Amino acid sequence: MSDRPVHHGNLRAVLLDQAEVRLRERGVAGLSLRELAREAGVSHGAPRSHFIDRAALLDALAERGFVRFAEVVEQASTRRSTSYRSRLRRTAHAALDFSIGNAALLEVMFTGKVGEASEAIERAAGRLFLAVRGVIDAGVAAGAFEEADVERISLLWSATVQGAATLVASGRATRAQADAIVDDTVALVLSGSIRAL
Amino acid sequence: MSDRPVHHGNLRAVLLDQAEVRLRERGVAGLSLRELAREAGVSHGAPRSHFIDRAALLDALAERGFVRFAEVVEQASTRRSTSYRSRLRRTAHAALDFSIGNAALLEVMFTGKVGEASEAIERAAGRLFLAVRGVIDAGVAAGAFEEADVERISLLWSATVQGAATLVASGRATRAQADAIVDDTVALVLSGSIRAL
DNA sequence: CTAGGTACTAGACAGTGTCTAGCATGCAGT
DNA sequence: ACTGCATGCTAGACACTGTCTAGTACCTAG
Numbered sequence: 001m002s003d004r005p006v007h008h009g010n011l012r013a014v015l016l017d018q019a020e021v022r023l024r025e026r027g028v029a030g031l032s033l034r035e036l037a038r039e040a041g042v043s044h045g046a047p048r049s050h051f052i053d054r055a056a057l058l059d060a061l062a063e064r065g066f067v068r069f070a071e072v073v074e075q076a077s078t079r080r081s082t083s084y085r086s087r088l089r090r091t092a093h094a095a096l097d098f099s100i101g102n103a104a105l106l107e108v109m110f111t112g113k114v115g116e117a118s119e120a121i122e123r124a125a126g127r128l129f130l131a132v133r134g135v136i137d138a139g140v141a142a143g144a145f146e147e148a149d150v151e152r153i154s155l156l157w158s159a160t161v162q163g164a165a166t167l168v169a170s171g172r173a174t175r176a177q178a179d180a181i182v183d184d185t186v187a188l189v190l191s192g193s194i195r196a197l
Numbered sequence: 198m199s200d201r202p203v204h205h206g207n208l209r210a211v212l213l214d215q216a217e218v219r220l221r222e223r224g225v226a227g228l229s230l231r232e233l234a235r236e237a238g239v240s241h242g243a244p245r246s247h248f249i250d251r252a253a254l255l256d257a258l259a260e261r262g263f264v265r266f267a268e269v270v271e272q273a274s275t276r277r278s279t280s281y282r283s284r285l286r287r288t289a290h291a292a293l294d295f296s297i298g299n300a301a302l303l304e305v306m307f308t309g310k311v312g313e314a315s316e317a318i319e320r321a322a323g324r325l326f327l328a329v330r331g332v333i334d335a336g337v338a339a340g341a342f343e344e345a346d347v348e349r350i351s352l353l354w355s356a357t358v359q360g361a362a363t364l365v366a367s368g369r370a371t372r373a374q375a376d377a378i379v380d381d382t383v384a385l386v387l388s389g390s391i392r393a394l
Numbered sequence: 395c396t397a398g399g400t401a402c403t404a405g406a407c408a409g410t411g412t413c414t415a416g417c418a419t420g421c422a423g424t
Numbered sequence: 425a426c427t428g429c430a431t432g433c434t435a436g437a438c439a440c441t442g443t444c445t446a447g448t449a450c451c452t453a454g
Contacts, residue, residue, distance in 0.1 A: 163360030170307040188385040
Protein backbone atom coordinates (compact mmCIF):
# COMPACT_ATOMS: atom_id res chain seq x y z
CA MET A 1 0.00 0.00 0.00
CA SER A 2 0.76 3.66 -0.10
CA ASP A 3 3.00 3.59 -3.10
CA ARG A 4 0.13 5.29 -4.77
CA PRO A 5 0.33 9.06 -4.80
CA VAL A 6 -1.20 10.95 -1.91
CA HIS A 7 -4.14 11.92 -4.08
CA HIS A 8 -7.52 13.05 -2.87
CA GLY A 9 -6.87 16.62 -2.02
CA ASN A 10 -5.07 16.24 1.25
CA LEU A 11 -1.87 17.03 -0.60
CA ARG A 12 -2.47 20.69 0.07
CA ALA A 13 -2.51 20.18 3.82
CA VAL A 14 0.49 17.87 3.68
CA LEU A 15 2.47 20.44 1.74
CA LEU A 16 1.54 23.24 4.10
CA ASP A 17 2.45 21.21 7.17
CA GLN A 18 5.80 20.24 5.77
CA ALA A 19 6.40 23.77 4.56
CA GLU A 20 5.98 25.03 8.10
CA VAL A 21 8.56 22.56 9.32
CA ARG A 22 11.04 23.55 6.62
CA LEU A 23 10.33 27.19 7.25
CA ARG A 24 11.28 26.75 10.86
CA GLU A 25 14.39 24.78 9.98
CA ARG A 26 15.84 26.71 7.06
CA GLY A 27 13.91 29.94 6.78
CA VAL A 28 11.93 31.26 3.88
CA ALA A 29 14.87 31.06 1.46
CA GLY A 30 15.22 27.34 2.06
CA LEU A 31 11.68 26.59 1.01
CA SER A 32 11.43 24.74 -2.29
CA LEU A 33 8.26 23.56 -4.00
CA ARG A 34 10.10 20.67 -5.61
CA GLU A 35 11.59 19.55 -2.34
CA LEU A 36 8.19 19.66 -0.67
CA ALA A 37 6.78 17.59 -3.51
CA ARG A 38 9.59 15.06 -3.14
CA GLU A 39 8.99 14.73 0.58
CA ALA A 40 5.29 14.27 -0.01
CA GLY A 41 6.06 11.54 -2.54
CA VAL A 42 4.48 13.30 -5.50
CA SER A 43 5.88 14.63 -8.73
CA HIS A 44 7.43 18.05 -8.94
CA GLY A 45 4.43 19.45 -10.78
CA ALA A 46 1.86 18.26 -8.29
CA PRO A 47 1.89 21.27 -5.99
CA ARG A 48 0.74 23.40 -8.89
CA SER A 49 -2.76 22.02 -8.54
CA HIS A 50 -2.96 23.68 -5.14
CA PHE A 51 -0.54 26.56 -5.36
CA ILE A 52 -0.16 28.27 -8.69
CA ASP A 53 2.98 29.98 -7.44
CA ARG A 54 5.65 29.82 -4.84
CA ALA A 55 4.15 33.12 -3.72
CA ALA A 56 0.78 31.39 -3.37
CA LEU A 57 2.32 28.87 -1.00
CA LEU A 58 3.81 31.68 1.05
CA ASP A 59 0.46 33.45 1.05
CA ALA A 60 -1.24 30.35 2.38
CA LEU A 61 1.43 30.02 5.06
CA ALA A 62 0.95 33.64 6.03
CA GLU A 63 -2.79 33.21 6.26
CA ARG A 64 -2.41 30.16 8.46
CA GLY A 65 0.10 32.05 10.56
CA PHE A 66 -2.29 34.91 11.16
CA VAL A 67 -5.05 32.52 12.15
CA ARG A 68 -2.83 30.63 14.58
CA PHE A 69 -1.45 33.86 15.98
CA ALA A 70 -4.97 35.18 16.48
CA GLU A 71 -5.95 31.98 18.25
CA VAL A 72 -3.00 32.29 20.60
CA VAL A 73 -3.92 35.86 21.47
CA GLU A 74 -7.59 35.01 21.86
CA GLN A 75 -6.88 32.07 24.07
CA ALA A 76 -4.41 33.89 26.30
CA SER A 77 -6.64 36.91 26.63
CA THR A 78 -9.80 35.06 27.56
CA ARG A 79 -8.36 32.97 30.35
CA ARG A 80 -9.45 34.05 33.82
CA SER A 81 -7.16 36.58 35.39
CA THR A 82 -6.70 38.03 38.82
CA SER A 83 -6.35 41.49 37.38
CA TYR A 84 -6.42 43.30 34.08
CA ARG A 85 -2.73 43.93 34.43
CA SER A 86 -1.97 40.23 34.63
CA ARG A 87 -4.30 39.55 31.75
CA LEU A 88 -2.54 42.11 29.60
CA ARG A 89 0.85 40.81 30.59
CA ARG A 90 -0.05 37.19 30.00
CA THR A 91 -1.43 37.96 26.58
CA ALA A 92 1.65 39.97 25.67
CA HIS A 93 3.96 37.19 26.69
CA ALA A 94 1.92 34.65 24.77
CA ALA A 95 2.20 36.82 21.68
CA LEU A 96 5.90 37.18 22.29
CA ASP A 97 6.25 33.41 22.63
CA PHE A 98 4.49 32.86 19.36
CA SER A 99 6.49 35.53 17.57
CA ILE A 100 9.82 34.23 18.77
CA GLY A 101 8.90 30.59 18.25
CA ASN A 102 7.75 31.25 14.72
CA ALA A 103 10.19 33.91 13.64
CA ALA A 104 10.46 32.80 10.03
CA LEU A 105 6.69 32.56 9.76
CA LEU A 106 6.34 36.06 11.15
CA GLU A 107 8.75 37.21 8.50
CA VAL A 108 6.51 35.74 5.82
CA MET A 109 3.48 37.33 7.42
CA PHE A 110 4.94 40.80 7.76
CA THR A 111 7.05 41.37 4.71
CA GLY A 112 6.24 43.95 2.13
CA LYS A 113 3.00 42.65 0.74
CA VAL A 114 1.36 46.01 1.19
CA GLY A 115 -1.42 46.26 -1.33
CA GLU A 116 -1.00 42.97 -3.13
CA ALA A 117 -2.05 40.74 -0.27
CA SER A 118 -4.85 38.31 -1.00
CA GLU A 119 -8.25 38.79 0.51
CA ALA A 120 -7.90 35.65 2.62
CA ILE A 121 -4.71 36.96 4.19
CA GLU A 122 -6.27 40.27 5.00
CA ARG A 123 -9.20 38.55 6.64
CA ALA A 124 -6.88 36.47 8.81
CA ALA A 125 -4.74 39.48 9.63
CA GLY A 126 -7.90 41.33 10.54
CA ARG A 127 -8.82 38.60 12.96
CA LEU A 128 -5.47 38.98 14.70
CA PHE A 129 -5.93 42.72 14.80
CA LEU A 130 -9.36 42.30 16.33
CA ALA A 131 -8.03 39.89 18.93
CA VAL A 132 -5.43 42.42 20.02
CA ARG A 133 -7.95 45.21 19.99
CA GLY A 134 -10.20 43.05 22.14
CA VAL A 135 -7.62 42.79 24.91
CA ILE A 136 -7.07 46.52 24.91
CA ASP A 137 -10.79 47.18 24.73
CA ALA A 138 -11.24 45.13 27.87
CA GLY A 139 -8.96 47.65 29.52
CA VAL A 140 -11.53 50.34 28.93
CA ALA A 141 -14.13 48.31 30.80
CA ALA A 142 -11.56 47.73 33.54
CA GLY A 143 -11.04 51.45 33.81
CA ALA A 144 -7.45 51.30 32.67
CA PHE A 145 -7.81 53.04 29.31
CA GLU A 146 -9.92 55.66 27.62
CA GLU A 147 -11.94 54.49 24.66
CA ALA A 148 -10.27 57.05 22.44
CA ASP A 149 -6.85 55.51 23.07
CA VAL A 150 -7.72 51.93 22.19
CA GLU A 151 -6.37 52.05 18.67
CA ARG A 152 -3.15 53.82 19.59
CA ILE A 153 -2.49 51.43 22.43
CA SER A 154 -3.27 48.42 20.29
CA LEU A 155 -0.73 49.54 17.76
CA LEU A 156 1.84 50.39 20.40
CA TRP A 157 1.33 46.98 21.96
CA SER A 158 1.65 45.24 18.59
CA ALA A 159 4.73 47.16 17.57
CA THR A 160 6.47 46.46 20.84
CA VAL A 161 5.82 42.73 20.72
CA GLN A 162 6.82 42.59 17.08
CA GLY A 163 9.98 44.61 17.65
CA ALA A 164 11.04 42.70 20.73
CA ALA A 165 10.55 39.39 18.93
CA THR A 166 12.59 40.59 15.96
CA LEU A 167 15.44 41.63 18.23
CA VAL A 168 15.46 38.20 19.83
CA ALA A 169 15.17 36.34 16.54
CA SER A 170 18.11 38.23 15.10
CA GLY A 171 20.18 37.56 18.20
CA ARG A 172 20.32 41.23 19.13
CA ALA A 173 18.52 40.71 22.43
CA THR A 174 17.97 37.84 24.83
CA ARG A 175 14.65 36.36 25.69
CA ALA A 176 14.86 37.89 29.16
CA GLN A 177 15.42 41.30 27.66
CA ALA A 178 12.41 40.87 25.41
CA ASP A 179 10.33 39.95 28.43
CA ALA A 180 11.54 43.11 30.12
CA ILE A 181 10.64 45.22 27.09
CA VAL A 182 7.13 43.84 27.08
CA ASP A 183 6.71 44.15 30.83
CA ASP A 184 7.93 47.72 30.76
CA THR A 185 5.54 48.60 27.97
CA VAL A 186 2.61 47.06 29.79
CA ALA A 187 3.55 48.92 32.96
CA LEU A 188 3.98 52.22 31.15
CA VAL A 189 0.79 51.89 29.22
CA LEU A 190 -1.14 51.04 32.37
CA SER A 191 0.34 53.99 34.17
CA GLY A 192 -2.11 55.97 32.12
CA SER A 193 0.27 58.71 31.30
CA ILE A 194 -0.36 58.14 27.63
CA ARG A 195 -3.04 60.80 28.02
CA ALA A 196 -0.53 63.28 29.32
CA LEU A 197 0.92 64.02 25.94
CA MET B 198 36.08 53.71 -24.26
CA SER B 199 34.76 51.72 -21.36
CA ASP B 200 34.03 48.54 -23.22
CA ARG B 201 36.71 47.05 -21.05
CA PRO B 202 35.42 45.30 -17.96
CA VAL B 203 35.02 47.36 -14.82
CA HIS B 204 38.20 45.88 -13.41
CA HIS B 205 40.40 47.32 -10.72
CA GLY B 206 38.49 46.38 -7.66
CA ASN B 207 35.68 48.90 -7.80
CA LEU B 208 33.41 46.09 -8.97
CA ARG B 209 32.63 45.30 -5.39
CA ALA B 210 31.31 48.77 -4.72
CA VAL B 211 29.40 48.82 -8.00
CA LEU B 212 27.71 45.52 -7.14
CA LEU B 213 26.80 46.65 -3.66
CA ASP B 214 25.34 49.93 -4.89
CA GLN B 215 23.25 48.21 -7.51
CA ALA B 216 22.23 45.53 -5.04
CA GLU B 217 20.82 48.20 -2.75
CA VAL B 218 18.77 49.58 -5.60
CA ARG B 219 17.42 46.16 -6.55
CA LEU B 220 16.77 45.36 -2.92
CA ARG B 221 14.60 48.45 -2.64
CA GLU B 222 12.79 47.65 -5.88
CA ARG B 223 12.19 43.92 -5.63
CA GLY B 224 13.08 42.87 -2.13
CA VAL B 225 15.61 40.31 -1.02
CA ALA B 226 14.09 37.51 -3.11
CA GLY B 227 14.56 39.50 -6.29
CA LEU B 228 18.29 39.84 -5.80
CA SER B 229 20.36 37.82 -8.25
CA LEU B 230 24.12 37.69 -8.48
CA ARG B 231 23.97 37.00 -12.20
CA GLU B 232 21.67 39.91 -12.82
CA LEU B 233 23.92 42.23 -10.85
CA ALA B 234 26.86 41.01 -12.89
CA ARG B 235 24.97 41.64 -16.12
CA GLU B 236 24.09 45.16 -15.09
CA ALA B 237 27.67 45.83 -14.14
CA GLY B 238 28.78 44.56 -17.53
CA VAL B 239 30.88 41.70 -16.24
CA SER B 240 30.62 37.94 -16.59
CA HIS B 241 28.38 35.92 -14.32
CA GLY B 242 31.33 34.55 -12.40
CA ALA B 243 32.92 37.90 -11.68
CA PRO B 244 31.11 38.64 -8.41
CA ARG B 245 32.69 35.53 -6.94
CA SER B 246 35.99 37.35 -6.60
CA HIS B 247 34.33 39.68 -4.11
CA PHE B 248 31.50 37.62 -2.66
CA ILE B 249 32.05 33.91 -2.30
CA ASP B 250 28.34 33.43 -1.76
CA ARG B 251 25.00 35.06 -2.23
CA ALA B 252 24.96 35.06 1.54
CA ALA B 253 28.22 36.98 1.54
CA LEU B 254 26.61 39.67 -0.59
CA LEU B 255 23.72 39.89 1.83
CA ASP B 256 26.15 40.05 4.74
CA ALA B 257 27.96 42.95 3.12
CA LEU B 258 24.63 44.69 2.53
CA ALA B 259 23.66 44.15 6.15
CA GLU B 260 26.95 45.54 7.36
CA ARG B 261 26.56 48.64 5.20
CA GLY B 262 23.01 48.99 6.43
CA PHE B 263 24.05 48.96 10.06
CA VAL B 264 26.72 51.56 9.40
CA ARG B 265 24.33 53.85 7.57
CA PHE B 266 21.67 53.34 10.22
CA ALA B 267 24.19 54.17 12.93
CA GLU B 268 25.19 57.31 11.08
CA VAL B 269 21.58 58.41 10.82
CA VAL B 270 21.05 57.94 14.53
CA GLU B 271 24.33 59.61 15.42
CA GLN B 272 23.61 62.57 13.22
CA ALA B 273 20.07 63.07 14.44
CA SER B 274 21.03 62.71 18.06
CA THR B 275 23.94 65.15 18.01
CA ARG B 276 22.11 68.04 16.42
CA ARG B 277 21.36 70.88 18.80
CA SER B 278 18.03 70.57 20.54
CA THR B 279 15.84 72.83 22.59
CA SER B 280 15.20 70.02 25.05
CA TYR B 281 16.09 66.43 25.68
CA ARG B 282 12.55 65.45 24.82
CA SER B 283 12.81 67.00 21.36
CA ARG B 284 16.21 65.39 20.89
CA LEU B 285 14.85 61.97 21.75
CA ARG B 286 11.84 62.47 19.52
CA ARG B 287 13.85 63.71 16.58
CA THR B 288 16.22 60.79 16.83
CA ALA B 289 13.37 58.34 17.06
CA HIS B 290 11.68 59.76 14.00
CA ALA B 291 14.96 59.72 12.07
CA ALA B 292 15.36 56.05 12.93
CA LEU B 293 11.78 55.42 11.92
CA ASP B 294 12.37 57.20 8.62
CA PHE B 295 15.38 55.07 7.90
CA SER B 296 13.65 51.86 8.88
CA ILE B 297 10.60 52.53 6.74
CA GLY B 298 12.59 53.87 3.82
CA ASN B 299 14.87 50.83 3.82
CA ALA B 300 12.45 48.12 4.82
CA ALA B 301 13.98 45.39 2.69
CA LEU B 302 17.43 46.28 3.94
CA LEU B 303 16.21 46.11 7.52
CA GLU B 304 14.87 42.67 6.76
CA VAL B 305 18.32 41.57 5.61
CA MET B 306 19.87 43.12 8.70
CA PHE B 307 17.51 41.58 11.20
CA THR B 308 16.76 38.11 9.95
CA GLY B 309 17.81 35.03 11.75
CA LYS B 310 21.55 35.22 11.57
CA VAL B 311 21.85 34.59 15.25
CA GLY B 312 25.22 33.09 15.87
CA GLU B 313 26.51 32.79 12.34
CA ALA B 314 26.89 36.51 11.68
CA SER B 315 30.29 37.66 10.50
CA GLU B 316 32.49 39.68 12.76
CA ALA B 317 32.20 42.72 10.50
CA ILE B 318 28.43 42.70 10.79
CA GLU B 319 28.55 42.43 14.54
CA ARG B 320 30.92 45.37 14.70
CA ALA B 321 28.59 47.50 12.58
CA ALA B 322 25.56 46.38 14.56
CA GLY B 323 27.44 47.24 17.71
CA ARG B 324 28.01 50.74 16.41
CA LEU B 325 24.29 51.17 15.91
CA PHE B 326 23.61 49.82 19.35
CA LEU B 327 26.11 52.26 20.83
CA ALA B 328 24.56 55.16 18.97
CA VAL B 329 21.17 54.35 20.41
CA ARG B 330 22.59 53.85 23.83
CA GLY B 331 24.29 57.22 23.50
CA VAL B 332 20.99 59.02 23.05
CA ILE B 333 19.50 57.32 26.05
CA ASP B 334 22.64 57.88 28.08
CA ALA B 335 22.30 61.57 27.41
CA GLY B 336 18.97 61.33 29.13
CA VAL B 337 20.72 60.39 32.34
CA ALA B 338 22.77 63.56 32.19
CA ALA B 339 19.58 65.49 31.44
CA GLY B 340 18.01 64.00 34.52
CA ALA B 341 15.37 62.10 32.59
CA PHE B 342 16.57 58.56 33.29
CA GLU B 343 18.40 56.59 35.89
CA GLU B 344 21.69 55.06 34.84
CA ALA B 345 20.40 51.61 35.73
CA ASP B 346 17.60 51.88 33.20
CA VAL B 347 19.68 52.85 30.19
CA GLU B 348 19.90 49.38 28.72
CA ARG B 349 16.23 48.57 29.22
CA ILE B 350 15.15 51.85 27.71
CA SER B 351 17.54 51.47 24.80
CA LEU B 352 16.04 48.11 23.98
CA LEU B 353 12.49 49.34 24.46
CA TRP B 354 13.23 52.26 22.17
CA SER B 355 14.80 49.98 19.55
CA ALA B 356 12.00 47.46 19.65
CA THR B 357 9.35 50.12 19.30
CA VAL B 358 10.98 51.76 16.30
CA GLN B 359 11.60 48.38 14.72
CA GLY B 360 8.09 47.18 15.34
CA ALA B 361 6.43 50.35 14.16
CA ALA B 362 8.48 50.31 10.96
CA THR B 363 7.59 46.69 10.31
CA LEU B 364 3.89 47.44 10.71
CA VAL B 365 4.16 50.27 8.20
CA ALA B 366 6.26 48.27 5.75
CA SER B 367 3.76 45.44 5.76
CA GLY B 368 0.86 47.83 5.25
CA ARG B 369 -0.62 47.08 8.65
CA ALA B 370 -0.25 50.64 9.89
CA THR B 371 0.06 54.07 8.33
CA ARG B 372 3.01 56.33 8.66
CA ALA B 373 1.00 58.64 10.90
CA GLN B 374 0.17 55.75 13.20
CA ALA B 375 3.84 54.79 13.39
CA ASP B 376 4.67 58.37 14.32
CA ALA B 377 2.07 58.18 17.05
CA ILE B 378 3.52 54.92 18.36
CA VAL B 379 6.96 56.43 18.58
CA ASP B 380 5.70 59.66 20.12
CA ASP B 381 3.70 57.78 22.71
CA THR B 382 6.68 55.65 23.62
CA VAL B 383 8.91 58.68 24.00
CA ALA B 384 6.31 60.38 26.15
CA LEU B 385 5.75 57.31 28.30
CA VAL B 386 9.43 56.65 28.77
CA LEU B 387 10.06 60.27 29.72
CA SER B 388 7.25 60.21 32.24
CA GLY B 389 9.70 58.25 34.31
CA SER B 390 7.18 55.76 35.48
CA ILE B 391 9.39 52.96 34.18
CA ARG B 392 10.82 52.90 37.69
CA ALA B 393 7.41 52.32 39.16
CA LEU B 394 7.34 48.67 38.23
C1' DC C 395 -22.68 4.82 -19.36
C1' DT C 396 -20.75 8.92 -20.63
C1' DA C 397 -18.73 13.70 -20.21
C1' DG C 398 -16.02 16.67 -17.73
C1' DG C 399 -13.32 18.37 -14.22
C1' DT C 400 -9.82 17.49 -10.71
C1' DA C 401 -5.31 15.79 -9.20
C1' DC C 402 -1.73 14.04 -10.66
C1' DT C 403 2.73 12.51 -13.98
C1' DA C 404 6.39 13.66 -16.96
C1' DG C 405 9.02 16.40 -20.00
C1' DA C 406 10.80 20.83 -21.19
C1' DC C 407 12.73 25.54 -20.62
C1' DA C 408 14.94 29.51 -18.68
C1' DG C 409 17.11 31.24 -14.77
C1' DT C 410 19.97 30.72 -10.68
C1' DG C 411 24.05 29.64 -7.38
C1' DT C 412 28.26 27.44 -7.36
C1' DC C 413 32.50 25.18 -8.98
C1' DT C 414 36.26 24.86 -12.14
C1' DA C 415 39.92 25.88 -15.47
C1' DG C 416 42.06 29.33 -17.90
C1' DC C 417 43.54 34.13 -19.28
C1' DA C 418 45.26 38.90 -18.48
C1' DT C 419 47.05 42.30 -15.78
C1' DG C 420 49.99 44.41 -12.47
C1' DC C 421 53.23 44.00 -8.70
C1' DA C 422 57.23 42.03 -5.90
C1' DG C 423 61.66 39.74 -5.73
C1' DT C 424 65.82 38.55 -7.64
C1' DA D 425 64.70 43.28 -17.08
C1' DC D 426 62.86 38.91 -16.37
C1' DT D 427 60.33 35.77 -13.61
C1' DG D 428 56.77 34.30 -10.46
C1' DC D 429 52.50 34.99 -8.60
C1' DA D 430 48.34 36.79 -6.74
C1' DT D 431 44.27 39.25 -8.20
C1' DG D 432 40.17 39.98 -11.04
C1' DC D 433 38.15 38.57 -14.56
C1' DT D 434 36.00 35.12 -18.62
C1' DA D 435 33.68 30.99 -19.96
C1' DG D 436 31.90 26.51 -19.53
C1' DA D 437 29.67 23.16 -16.72
C1' DC D 438 26.54 21.18 -13.21
C1' DA D 439 22.67 20.63 -10.25
C1' DC D 440 18.84 22.84 -8.75
C1' DT D 441 14.86 25.84 -8.95
C1' DG D 442 10.10 27.82 -10.57
C1' DT D 443 7.03 27.62 -14.26
C1' DC D 444 4.59 25.96 -18.40
C1' DT D 445 2.69 22.31 -21.13
C1' DA D 446 0.62 18.02 -22.69
C1' DG D 447 -1.06 13.90 -21.26
C1' DT D 448 -3.26 10.37 -17.96
C1' DA D 449 -6.08 8.37 -14.16
C1' DC D 450 -9.82 8.94 -11.33
C1' DC D 451 -14.25 10.69 -9.39
C1' DT D 452 -18.45 12.46 -9.93
C1' DA D 453 -22.51 14.60 -12.03
C1' DG D 454 -25.72 14.05 -15.62
